[in-house]
Amino acid sequence: MSTSEDETSASFGGTAPAARSMELLWGTRPRPRRGRKPGMTLEAIVAAAIEVADAEGLDGLSMRRVADALGVGTMSLYRYVPSKAELHDLMLDSVLGQDSPSELGADGWRAGLERFARGSLEGYRAHPWLLRASLTRGAIGPNQAAALEALLAVLEETGLPGGERMAVVELVAGYVRGAAQREAEALAAQRGSGLSEEQFWTQFAPLLDAHLSPERFPALTRLWRKTELDWVDSFEFGLARVLDGIERLVAAR
Secondary structure (H helix, E strand, O other): OOOOHHHOOOOOOOOOOHHHHHHHHHOOOOOOOOOOOOOOOHHHHHHHHHHHHHHHOHHHOOHHHHHHHHOOOHHHHOOOOOOHHHHHHHHHHHHHHHHOOOOOHHHOHHHHHHHHHHHHHHHHHHOHHHHHOOOOOOOOOHHHHHHHHHHHHHHHHHOOOHHHHHHHHHHHHHHHHHHHHHHHHHHHHHHHHOOOHHHHHHHHHHHHHOOOOOOOOHHHHHHHOOOOOOOOOHHHHHHHHHHHHHHHHHHHO
Protein backbone atom coordinates (compact mmCIF):
# COMPACT_ATOMS: atom_id res chain seq x y z
CA MET A 1 0.00 0.00 0.00
CA SER A 2 1.52 3.28 -1.08
CA THR A 3 1.48 6.26 1.24
CA SER A 4 2.85 8.74 -1.28
CA GLU A 5 0.76 11.92 -1.46
CA ASP A 6 2.30 12.82 -4.81
CA GLU A 7 0.18 10.18 -6.54
CA THR A 8 -3.08 11.74 -5.38
CA SER A 9 -4.89 14.92 -6.30
CA ALA A 10 -7.78 17.06 -5.15
CA SER A 11 -10.09 15.34 -7.60
CA PHE A 12 -12.23 13.76 -4.88
CA GLY A 13 -12.38 10.29 -6.36
CA GLY A 14 -11.16 11.04 -9.85
CA THR A 15 -7.86 9.27 -9.25
CA ALA A 16 -8.48 7.47 -5.97
CA PRO A 17 -9.13 3.72 -5.98
CA ALA A 18 -12.90 3.67 -5.88
CA ALA A 19 -13.18 0.36 -4.07
CA ARG A 20 -11.10 1.54 -1.10
CA SER A 21 -13.03 4.81 -0.86
CA MET A 22 -16.36 3.02 -1.00
CA GLU A 23 -15.33 0.63 1.77
CA LEU A 24 -14.38 3.55 3.99
CA LEU A 25 -17.45 5.62 3.15
CA TRP A 26 -19.91 2.82 3.76
CA GLY A 27 -18.09 1.23 6.70
CA THR A 28 -17.44 -2.11 5.02
CA ARG A 29 -13.65 -2.08 5.19
CA PRO A 30 -12.46 -5.16 7.11
CA ARG A 31 -10.82 -4.38 10.42
CA PRO A 32 -7.20 -5.45 10.80
CA ARG A 33 -6.89 -8.70 12.74
CA ARG A 34 -3.40 -7.99 13.94
CA GLY A 35 -1.53 -5.05 15.32
CA ARG A 36 -2.25 -2.56 18.03
CA LYS A 37 -5.77 -1.58 18.91
CA PRO A 38 -6.72 1.62 17.03
CA GLY A 39 -6.42 4.69 19.21
CA MET A 40 -8.34 7.09 16.96
CA THR A 41 -11.52 7.09 14.95
CA LEU A 42 -12.03 7.72 11.27
CA GLU A 43 -14.57 10.40 12.16
CA ALA A 44 -11.98 12.31 14.22
CA ILE A 45 -9.48 12.21 11.37
CA VAL A 46 -12.03 13.48 8.86
CA ALA A 47 -13.17 16.25 11.21
CA ALA A 48 -9.57 17.38 11.71
CA ALA A 49 -8.94 17.34 7.97
CA ILE A 50 -12.02 19.50 7.36
CA GLU A 51 -10.83 22.01 9.95
CA VAL A 52 -7.42 22.21 8.27
CA ALA A 53 -8.96 22.64 4.81
CA ASP A 54 -11.39 25.29 6.08
CA ALA A 55 -8.52 27.29 7.56
CA GLU A 56 -5.76 26.69 5.00
CA GLY A 57 -7.44 25.41 1.85
CA LEU A 58 -6.67 22.17 0.06
CA ASP A 59 -3.15 23.33 -0.73
CA GLY A 60 -2.47 23.40 2.99
CA LEU A 61 -3.95 19.96 3.57
CA SER A 62 -1.64 17.00 3.96
CA MET A 63 -1.59 13.81 5.96
CA ARG A 64 1.21 15.31 8.06
CA ARG A 65 -0.80 18.48 8.72
CA VAL A 66 -3.82 16.42 9.83
CA ALA A 67 -1.62 14.28 12.05
CA ASP A 68 -0.15 17.41 13.66
CA ALA A 69 -3.67 18.70 14.34
CA LEU A 70 -4.49 15.43 16.07
CA GLY A 71 -1.18 15.27 17.93
CA VAL A 72 -0.17 11.92 16.44
CA GLY A 73 2.46 10.61 14.08
CA THR A 74 1.77 10.81 10.36
CA MET A 75 2.19 7.09 9.76
CA SER A 76 -0.50 6.28 12.30
CA LEU A 77 -3.12 7.85 10.01
CA TYR A 78 -2.50 5.28 7.30
CA ARG A 79 -4.01 2.57 9.48
CA TYR A 80 -7.32 4.36 8.92
CA VAL A 81 -6.98 6.12 5.54
CA PRO A 82 -4.78 4.68 2.75
CA SER A 83 -4.02 8.05 1.13
CA LYS A 84 -5.07 11.66 0.82
CA ALA A 85 -7.36 10.80 -2.10
CA GLU A 86 -9.58 8.63 0.07
CA LEU A 87 -9.47 11.30 2.76
CA HIS A 88 -10.84 13.79 0.22
CA ASP A 89 -13.77 11.49 -0.49
CA LEU A 90 -14.51 11.16 3.21
CA MET A 91 -14.30 14.91 3.77
CA LEU A 92 -16.68 15.63 0.92
CA ASP A 93 -19.29 13.15 2.11
CA SER A 94 -19.01 14.38 5.69
CA VAL A 95 -19.64 17.99 4.67
CA LEU A 96 -22.56 16.99 2.46
CA GLY A 97 -24.08 15.35 5.50
CA GLN A 98 -23.83 18.64 7.39
CA ASP A 99 -25.18 20.90 4.66
CA SER A 100 -27.81 18.85 2.82
CA PRO A 101 -31.31 18.65 4.28
CA SER A 102 -32.75 15.14 4.36
CA GLU A 103 -36.34 16.32 3.85
CA LEU A 104 -37.12 18.82 1.11
CA GLY A 105 -40.70 18.18 0.08
CA ALA A 106 -42.79 19.64 2.90
CA ASP A 107 -43.86 22.67 0.82
CA GLY A 108 -43.62 21.30 -2.70
CA TRP A 109 -40.81 20.79 -5.17
CA ARG A 110 -40.03 24.48 -5.81
CA ALA A 111 -39.66 25.35 -2.13
CA GLY A 112 -37.58 22.21 -1.70
CA LEU A 113 -35.18 23.21 -4.45
CA GLU A 114 -34.93 26.69 -2.94
CA ARG A 115 -33.94 25.20 0.42
CA PHE A 116 -31.41 22.96 -1.26
CA ALA A 117 -29.90 25.86 -3.23
CA ARG A 118 -29.57 28.18 -0.25
CA GLY A 119 -28.18 25.42 1.95
CA SER A 120 -25.64 24.51 -0.72
CA LEU A 121 -24.51 28.12 -1.02
CA GLU A 122 -23.97 28.26 2.74
CA GLY A 123 -21.97 25.06 2.49
CA TYR A 124 -19.65 26.59 -0.12
CA ARG A 125 -19.24 29.68 2.04
CA ALA A 126 -18.31 27.60 5.08
CA HIS A 127 -16.04 25.25 3.12
CA PRO A 128 -14.59 27.11 0.08
CA TRP A 129 -12.44 24.09 -0.81
CA LEU A 130 -15.64 22.36 -2.00
CA LEU A 131 -15.31 24.39 -5.19
CA ARG A 132 -12.41 22.11 -6.11
CA ALA A 133 -14.45 18.97 -5.56
CA SER A 134 -16.05 17.06 -8.40
CA LEU A 135 -19.59 15.87 -7.71
CA THR A 136 -20.02 14.31 -11.14
CA ARG A 137 -17.77 11.27 -10.72
CA GLY A 138 -15.91 9.35 -8.09
CA ALA A 139 -16.97 7.61 -4.92
CA ILE A 140 -20.46 8.28 -3.59
CA GLY A 141 -20.93 8.01 0.15
CA PRO A 142 -24.09 7.65 2.22
CA ASN A 143 -24.51 11.39 2.78
CA GLN A 144 -24.19 12.23 -0.90
CA ALA A 145 -26.59 9.40 -1.73
CA ALA A 146 -29.07 10.72 0.87
CA ALA A 147 -28.88 14.24 -0.59
CA LEU A 148 -29.54 12.92 -4.09
CA GLU A 149 -32.38 10.77 -2.76
CA ALA A 150 -34.02 13.82 -1.15
CA LEU A 151 -33.75 15.82 -4.37
CA LEU A 152 -35.12 13.09 -6.60
CA ALA A 153 -37.93 12.38 -4.13
CA VAL A 154 -39.10 16.00 -4.07
CA LEU A 155 -39.01 16.12 -7.87
CA GLU A 156 -41.21 13.05 -8.28
CA GLU A 157 -44.30 15.22 -7.90
CA THR A 158 -43.33 17.15 -11.03
CA GLY A 159 -44.05 14.15 -13.21
CA LEU A 160 -40.83 14.71 -15.14
CA PRO A 161 -39.10 11.57 -16.42
CA GLY A 162 -36.02 10.33 -14.60
CA GLY A 163 -33.48 11.80 -17.01
CA GLU A 164 -35.05 15.24 -16.77
CA ARG A 165 -35.19 15.05 -12.96
CA MET A 166 -31.46 14.36 -12.91
CA ALA A 167 -30.92 17.24 -15.33
CA VAL A 168 -32.88 19.54 -12.99
CA VAL A 169 -30.64 18.50 -10.10
CA GLU A 170 -27.54 19.24 -12.18
CA LEU A 171 -29.00 22.57 -13.33
CA VAL A 172 -29.71 23.86 -9.82
CA ALA A 173 -26.47 22.48 -8.37
CA GLY A 174 -24.49 24.02 -11.23
CA TYR A 175 -26.17 27.39 -10.75
CA VAL A 176 -25.30 27.42 -7.05
CA ARG A 177 -21.73 26.37 -7.73
CA GLY A 178 -21.30 29.19 -10.23
CA ALA A 179 -22.66 31.74 -7.75
CA ALA A 180 -20.37 30.39 -5.03
CA GLN A 181 -17.39 30.61 -7.38
CA ARG A 182 -18.13 34.28 -8.11
CA GLU A 183 -18.42 35.00 -4.39
CA ALA A 184 -15.13 33.25 -3.70
CA GLU A 185 -13.35 35.19 -6.44
CA ALA A 186 -14.73 38.49 -5.13
CA LEU A 187 -13.61 37.63 -1.61
CA ALA A 188 -10.14 36.66 -2.84
CA ALA A 189 -9.86 39.97 -4.72
CA GLN A 190 -10.95 41.85 -1.61
CA ARG A 191 -8.34 40.11 0.50
CA GLY A 192 -5.65 40.65 -2.11
CA SER A 193 -6.33 44.36 -2.58
CA GLY A 194 -7.31 45.19 0.97
CA LEU A 195 -10.32 47.08 -0.42
CA SER A 196 -13.94 46.35 0.35
CA GLU A 197 -16.42 46.13 -2.52
CA GLU A 198 -17.62 49.67 -1.79
CA GLN A 199 -14.08 51.03 -1.54
CA PHE A 200 -13.10 49.41 -4.83
CA TRP A 201 -15.99 50.89 -6.78
CA THR A 202 -15.53 54.30 -5.17
CA GLN A 203 -11.96 54.36 -6.48
CA PHE A 204 -12.64 52.66 -9.80
CA ALA A 205 -15.79 54.52 -10.85
CA PRO A 206 -14.04 57.78 -11.89
CA LEU A 207 -11.56 55.80 -13.99
CA LEU A 208 -14.30 54.15 -16.03
CA ASP A 209 -16.50 57.23 -16.12
CA ALA A 210 -13.89 59.13 -18.10
CA HIS A 211 -14.12 56.58 -20.94
CA LEU A 212 -17.90 56.32 -21.22
CA SER A 213 -19.89 58.35 -23.72
CA PRO A 214 -23.56 58.16 -24.78
CA GLU A 215 -22.47 57.93 -28.41
CA ARG A 216 -20.25 54.86 -28.02
CA PHE A 217 -21.89 53.07 -25.08
CA PRO A 218 -25.43 54.47 -24.79
CA ALA A 219 -27.02 51.70 -22.67
CA LEU A 220 -24.02 51.33 -20.36
CA THR A 221 -23.66 55.08 -19.92
CA ARG A 222 -27.34 55.51 -19.00
CA LEU A 223 -27.09 52.74 -16.42
CA TRP A 224 -23.72 53.80 -15.05
CA ARG A 225 -24.69 57.43 -14.54
CA LYS A 226 -28.12 56.79 -13.09
CA THR A 227 -28.11 58.36 -9.66
CA GLU A 228 -30.47 55.82 -8.11
CA LEU A 229 -29.89 52.29 -9.33
CA ASP A 230 -32.06 49.56 -7.83
CA TRP A 231 -29.60 46.72 -7.23
CA VAL A 232 -31.02 43.24 -6.73
CA ASP A 233 -29.70 40.17 -4.96
CA SER A 234 -28.16 38.44 -7.98
CA PHE A 235 -28.25 34.98 -6.39
CA GLU A 236 -31.92 35.14 -5.47
CA PHE A 237 -32.80 36.76 -8.81
CA GLY A 238 -31.00 34.06 -10.78
CA LEU A 239 -32.37 31.23 -8.65
CA ALA A 240 -35.92 32.48 -9.18
CA ARG A 241 -35.40 32.60 -12.95
CA VAL A 242 -33.95 29.07 -12.99
CA LEU A 243 -36.94 27.77 -11.03
CA ASP A 244 -39.35 29.72 -13.24
CA GLY A 245 -37.95 27.85 -16.21
CA ILE A 246 -38.32 24.49 -14.50
CA GLU A 247 -41.88 25.41 -13.51
CA ARG A 248 -42.78 26.16 -17.12
CA LEU A 249 -41.33 22.81 -18.16
CA VAL A 250 -43.39 21.01 -15.52
CA ALA A 251 -46.54 22.82 -16.63
CA ALA A 252 -45.86 21.91 -20.26
CA ARG A 253 -45.52 18.24 -19.35
